[in-house]
Amino acid sequence: MLDGNGRVARLITHAMLKKGIAGVEMWSVSRGFARDRDRYRYLLQCCDQPRRGDRDGRGQLSESSLVDFTRYFLETALDQVNFMSGILRTDDFSRSLLEWIRSQPDIARGDRIIEQILIYGSIERSHVPGLLGTSERTARRVVQSLTDHYLLTSDSHRAPLRLNLPLHAAQAVFPSMVPGNAM
Known part of the structure; x- marks a missing residue:
């Protein structure tokens, strides 16, 4: 993004994951975002949209868009963990x-x-x-x-x-x- 918010969000998220989850050094959610940049950028931009009616959160921005991005983020993170587990064959x-x-x-x-x-x-x-x-x-x-x-x-x-x-x-x-x- 031109304003750098996406990069800042990825850095902060990576730092938070690293502090809270062992093994984060072995995978990166940014790799998953890079696999589908268009979807990542679209969902991130949607988070900056104004609230859509009275049932879209209490702040000025769309809560449903933030929920969509959060779901995408967590699915991408899980995908990357599974990808690295398959490559590393952690069970073996x-x-x-x-x-x-x-x-x-x-x-x-x-x-x-x-x-x-x-x-x-x-x-x-x-x-x-x-x-x-x-x-x-x-x-x-x-x-x-x-x-x-x-x-x-x-x-x-x-x-x-x-x-x-x-x-x-x-x-x-x-x-x-x-x-x-x-x-």
Whole structure:
């Protein structure tokens, strides 16, 4: 729009969604609006129309147009969530990642660490030897191997371990999203 209200509305909405909903970084309602710009612009312009009679809200602008735009907005947001879920195969993510790790000889022993991180979000380094059923030294080697392959990250050498998904792993886990020539 010439006045910039559409851009401002998208920025504010994205910021509000990001604050209130986990995972918003993975999808954008603006992508959905871009797929049908004419409808988006039409519905947004209708929100600036004057009220149509006594049954169209109490303010000066049309409440029914705002309801139509809000419905379109929510349908578009849901469409984008479903689109990204299909591409990311969120239901298969854990299984696919663990299968890929187990197929890699250098890091296969780290599958239990990754599995725990997928379940709990992170793992304390002190828990790794017990989880793997190995000595502390062997556990450090396994962690180092996963770190060398960029699958683990940590804020410091004492901080909990978290998952990092490098491009070479993303290609294996999300083949429809990351093209093979991306590296």
